[in-house]
Amino acid sequence: MRYAMAIDTKRCVGCADCVVACQTENNVPEGYCRDWIVEETIGAFPELQLEIRSERCNHCADSPCVRCCPTGASHYEEGGVVLVNHDECIGCKACIASCPYDARFVHPEGYVDKCTFCIHRVREGKNPACVDVCPTHAMIFGDVDDRNSDISKALRTRKYKTLIPEAGTEPHVFYLL
Amino acid sequence: MAKKLNRREFIKIAGMGAGGLAVGSSFLKPVSLFGQPLSKEKLLTSTFSEVTPTYCEICFWKCAGWVHKKEGKPWKIVGNPDDAHSNGRFCPRGTGGLGAYTDPDRLKTPLIRVEERGKQVFREASWDEAFDYITDKMNRIKEKYGPECMALFTHGSGGGYFKNLIRAYGSNNIAAPSYAQCRGPRAEAYLLTYGEGVGSPERTDIENTKCLVLIGSHIGENMHNGQVQEFTKAHMNGATVITVDPRFSTAASKSKYWLPIKPSTDLALLLAWINVIIEEELYDKEYVKKYTYGFDALKKAVKHNTPEWAYPITTIKPHVIRETAREMAAAAPAVIIHPGRHVTWYGDDTQRVRAGAILNALLGSWGRRGGFYAPSKAHVPKPKHPAYPKPSKGWRDAFPDKYPLANLALSSGICDATIPSTTDACSIKGWIVYGTNLIQTLPQPEKTIKAIQNLELLVAIDIMPSEITGWADVVLPECTYLERYDDLRISQGRVPSIALRAPAFEPRYNTKPAYWMAVQLAGRLGLSAYFPYERIEDYLEYRLKAVGSSLEEMKKLGVKNLPLEQELYFLNGEEYEFATPSGKIELYSETLAENGFDPIPVYTAHEEPEDGYYRLLYGRAPMHSFGRTTNNPLLYELKSENEVWINPKVAREWAIKTGDYIRLENQDKVVSNKIKVKVTERIRHDCVYMVHGFGHGQKQMRRSYKRGADDARLISRVNVDPIMGGTGMRVNFVTFRKEVA
Numbered sequence: 078m079r080y081a082m083a084i085d086t087k088r089c090v091g092c093a094d095c096v097v098a099c100q101t102e103n104n105v106p107e108g109y110c111r112d113w114i115v116e117e118t119i120g121a122f123p124e125l126q127l128e129i130r131s132e133r134c135n136h137c138a139d140s141p142c143v144r145c146c147p148t149g150a151s152h153y154e155e156g157g158v159v160l161v162n163h164d165e166c167i168g169c170k171a172c173i174a175s176c177p178y179d180a181r182f183v184h185p186e187g188y189v190d191k192c193t194f195c196i197h198r199v200r201e202g203k204n205p206a207c208v209d210v211c212p213t214h215a216m217i218f219g220d221v222d223d224r225n226s227d228i229s230k231a232l233r234t235r236k237y238k239t240l241i242p243e244a245g246t247e248p249h250v251f252y253l254l
Numbered sequence: 255m256a257k258k259l260n261r262r263e264f265i266k267i268a269g270m271g272a273g274g275l276a277v278g279s280s281f282l283k284p285v286s287l288f289g290q291p292l293s294k295e296k297l298l299t300s301t302f303s304e305v306t307p308t309y310c311e312i313c314f315w316k317c318a319g320w321v322h323k324k325e326g327k328p329w330k331i332v333g334n335p336d337d338a339h340s341n342g343r344f345c346p347r348g349t350g351g352l353g354a355y356t357d358p359d360r361l362k363t364p365l366i367r368v369e370e371r372g373k374q375v376f377r378e379a380s381w382d383e384a385f386d387y388i389t390d391k392m393n394r395i396k397e398k399y400g401p402e403c404m405a406l407f408t409h410g411s412g413g414g415y416f417k418n419l420i421r422a423y424g425s426n427n428i429a430a431p432s433y434a435q436c437r438g439p440r441a442e443a444y445l446l447t448y449g450e451g452v453g454s455p456e457r458t459d460i461e462n463t464k465c466l467v468l469i470g471s472h473i474g475e476n477m478h479n480g481q482v483q484e485f486t487k488a489h490m491n492g493a494t495v496i497t498v499d500p501r502f503s504t505a506a507s508k509s510k511y512w513l514p515i516k517p518s519t520d521l522a523l524l525l526a527w528i529n530v531i532i533e534e535e536l537y538d539k540e541y542v543k544k545y546t547y548g549f550d551a552l553k554k555a556v557k558h559n560t561p562e563w564a565y566p567i568t569t570i571k572p573h574v575i576r577e578t579a580r581e582m583a584a585a586a587p588a589v590i591i592h593p594g595r596h597v598t599w600y601g602d603d604t605q606r607v608r609a610g611a612i613l614n615a616l617l618g619s620w621g622r623r624g625g626f627y628a629p630s631k632a633h634v635p636k637p638k639h640p641a642y643p644k645p646s647k648g649w650r651d652a653f654p655d656k657y658p659l660a661n662l663a664l665s666s667g668i669c670d671a672t673i674p675s676t677t678d679a680c681s682i683k684g685w686i687v688y689g690t691n692l693i694q695t696l697p698q699p700e701k702t703i704k705a706i707q708n709l710e711l712l713v714a715i716d717i718m719p720s721e722i723t724g725w726a727d728v729v730l731p732e733c734t735y736l737e738r739y740d741d742l743r744i745s746q747g748r749v750p751s752i753a754l755r756a757p758a759f760e761p762r763y764n765t766k767p768a769y770w771m772a773v774q775l776a777g778r779l780g781l782s783a784y785f786p787y788e789r790i791e792d793y794l795e796y797r798l799k800a801v802g803s804s805l806e807e808m809k810k811l812g813v814k815n816l817p818l819e820q821e822l823y824f825l826n827g828e829e830y831e832f833a834t835p836s837g838k839i840e841l842y843s844e845t846l847a848e849n850g851f852d853p854i855p856v857y858t859a860h861e862e863p864e865d866g867y868y869r870l871l872y873g874r875a876p877m878h879s880f881g882r883t884t885n886n887p888l889l890y891e892l893k894s895e896n897e898v899w900i901n902p903k904v905a906r907e908w909a910i911k912t913g914d915y916i917r918l919e920n921q922d923k924v925v926s927n928k929i930k931v932k933v934t935e936r937i938r939h940d941c942v943y944m945v946h947g948f949g950h951g952q953k954q955m956r957r958s959y960k961r962g963a964d965d966a967r968l969i970s971r972v973n974v975d976p977i978m979g980g981t982g983m984r985v986n987f988v989t990f991r992k993e994v995a
Binding site: 087088090091092093094096097098100101102107108110118120121122123125126127129206209210211212213214215 | 329330331332333340343344345346349350352474475477479482483486489490502504507508512514876877887888889891892893901902934935936937938
């Protein structure tokens with residue numbers, strides 16, 4: 078089992094619903110977010126392209142954050158989900174420095190926080206909150222080891238990319254093009 | 255309390271799963287959940303999660319959803335899967351609706367002004383004092399000037415109770431900026447052409463369309479939930495999207511064709527499209543013959559509107575105009591020239607929207623799958639009350655001999671009629687302003703303030719302090735939609751439906767629901783007979799009983815879809831009578847001709863900016879509803895200020911770069927608050943763009959005060975639509991001022 082997310086840039090309108098749904102679902106404190114929107118304009122007037130992406134922790138298979146964590150607070154959970162054990166986190170920020178995606182932040186309560194793929198929901202058989210709220214159905218969550226999952230099908234039939242592949246971290250958030 | 259432990263506990267409890275009243279597709283069968291009857295007691299005793307049905311009030315789309323509490327505390331709001339407005343998925347504003355409840359800047363208690371208007375010096379008052387003050391003034395206005403001199407401005411669900419109150423009092427001066435400052439021209443254009451309007455949610459069959467033409471409609475940035483969902487569906491199904499916009503909008507980025515038109519020339523493009531469709535005989539001949547009136551006159555009228563004629567006007571190349579017209583015809587009748595929503599742009603807006611309506615008729619899309627469907631609406635009777643007194647003067651008297659085809663009162667007109675003049679028959683003396691910040695929603699704020707100075711009573715009912723509450727004599731703080739019942743949402747759509755809003759939380763502070771306020775005022779004004787039910791629960795029970803439901807049932811369902819009463823689409827070959835003078839779809843409008851207007855739209859050039867000035871365009875951001883949400887703690891975080899979009903060539907000339915703060919100065923020397931620059935290829939060189947609703951001048955909105963700039967301030971000039979009185983607002987030009995200190 079390997080959990081992953083595919084985000085369809087053709088569907089995404091950049092409304093940031095995923096951001097606010099994450100904040101309410103996970104009680105993210107004011108001023109912080111675990112996911113965010115990036116808009117990239119390519120070309121010159123009037124030959125333009127716009128790529129809109131909802132970004133978050135990439136739950137890498139070879140995560141520098143897990144490797145560099147001195148206490149083992151950053152660790153892999155089932156399905157390769159990268160989590161931070163808040164009790165073991167000493168707030169040293171080594172993981173923040175090592176993450177190529179700038180996906181982590183120090184929670185006001187002192188530990189490092191980030192996207193959990195809503196593991197508490199996933200364990201109940203639900204999708205992450207961002208996936209379930211998205212008005213344009215731009216996100217697919219699932220098990221890429223299961224050939225019949227929606228995400229496997231999407232990755233077989235659509236072109237996709239990952240962010241900063243050259244970092245070599247094997248990210249598991251895919252962007253459908 | 256060990257917070258870290260708490261968080262782990264939370265994950266552990268959540269992992270157990272079955273405890274919560276999960277709202278998902280399993281909720282489709284409302285009577286039982288997990289095989290057990292869903293009783294109110296169960297909801298109340300659940301320590302983990304409680305759900306309450308609501309429909310969203312953050313925008314007019316009014317999606318139905320569920321408010322979740324966890325351990326008695328507000329948690330989240332999610333869409334109701336049975337609701338066609340949201341299909342179970344709220345937009346960012348709805349998801350962030352809790353911020354309206356938690357905002358510490360909310361109005362907290364009734365206020366009575368103690369110093370001169372606008373100085374914002376108030377004293378806290380009891381509800382009794384506030385009501386007595388209002389009653390006394392309203393009685394005096396009635397005595398001295400007549401009840402017609404009271405006016406109501408309204409936006410939002412609670413407005414209905416005050417409409418009832420003000421009609422009972424004896425006035426029909428009831429206006430909403432959503433008409434003259436927004437969709438009025440669309441309503442009249444479609445009424446003139448088809449004998450009926452487009453409604454809301456729009457009857458556009460976007461999910462089934464093969465070709466969607468957007469003229470300035472930036473779907474995706476205007477987050478009208480169901481419509482955005484359908485747009486994505488159509489796009490992913492391979493529908494051709496043609497977007498006409500001076501700006502490379504989100505929708506433009508999803509389009510096969512982006513036509514970066516010169517602003518103010520859309521009508522020329524529409525006429526050229528009509529010309530191509532007719533000249534190349536691409537129109538639906540059978541449909542045109544059977545259902546339309548005035549084809550020959552139309553053909554003659556647009557003969558000269560060739561793509562070559564339109565090219566120098568619009569800057570859209572003739573071959574692109576032809577190609578896109580052919581795309582529309584190839585998709586017909588599954589094609590939609592989208593009627594737009596906010597269409598008060600240049601003052602000839604009814605005619606521009608009508609040109610689109612005519613194009614739809616030529617392509618046979620009205621009443622066809624993938625075009626416009628026939629919406630159904632539930633009929634839910636209201637309790638009877640005595641007839642309203644007949645006012646001796648009506649809203650039309652506020653603007654005599656003008657705007658003959660306006661079907662609703664003009665908020666701008668009523669505002670004008672408040673400024674005493676020798677020609678106006680009716681001078682308004684009192685305003686009740688419910689849920690609309692007139693200083694930002696009406697153009698020309700200086701004029702609005704001048705009108706306010708002439709009032710004997712200004713009551714503002716709102717949730718948040720805003721510019722208008724600062725000018726009020728009495729401020730009545732309403733509780734948010736999450737803390738109150740409201741009237742049923744009765745909406746049109748493919749399936750008629752009703753939705754319930756029930757309170758999820760007790761009202762915070764000393765705030766009250768609008769229904770209660772209206773009932774209290776009615777009592778003091780001797781108008782209680784117009785509110786047969788003192789408690790809104792009883793009123794709702796009456797209405798629900800009439801359609802075979804009950805409050806109890808609706809608390810479990812949230813939304814109830816009712817049986818369809820008519821076919822969605824025209825039946826093949828069937829005769830239809832349209833509610834127009836000719837009984838047909840009027841390509842040539844007899845009504846317009848009789849009133850001295852062009853019976854077929856004619857393009858006239860609009861004024862252009864001088865050197866160094868740029869046309870000011872404005873629009874929406876998906877995470878905000880105008881100025882109403884910019885202080886919402888959750889939504890503020892998503893977008894805390896607006897930017898001014900400037901083309902790189904222009905920016906180079908002015909040596910302005912992204913991230914700079916500048917001010918905008920318009921043709922009347924009105925200077926904006928400072929605003930951040932966004933230099934982008936996504937806009938033409940002859941215009942600038944900003945999102946509406948920012949740059950609040952109300953200090954009590956501590957987050958949004960002076961964040962970004964307010965476009966309304968720069969709209970010191972309007973072109974009024976002579977047909978229906980809409981205020982065309984994209985007629986202002988701005989230049990840049992680099993000193994921001």
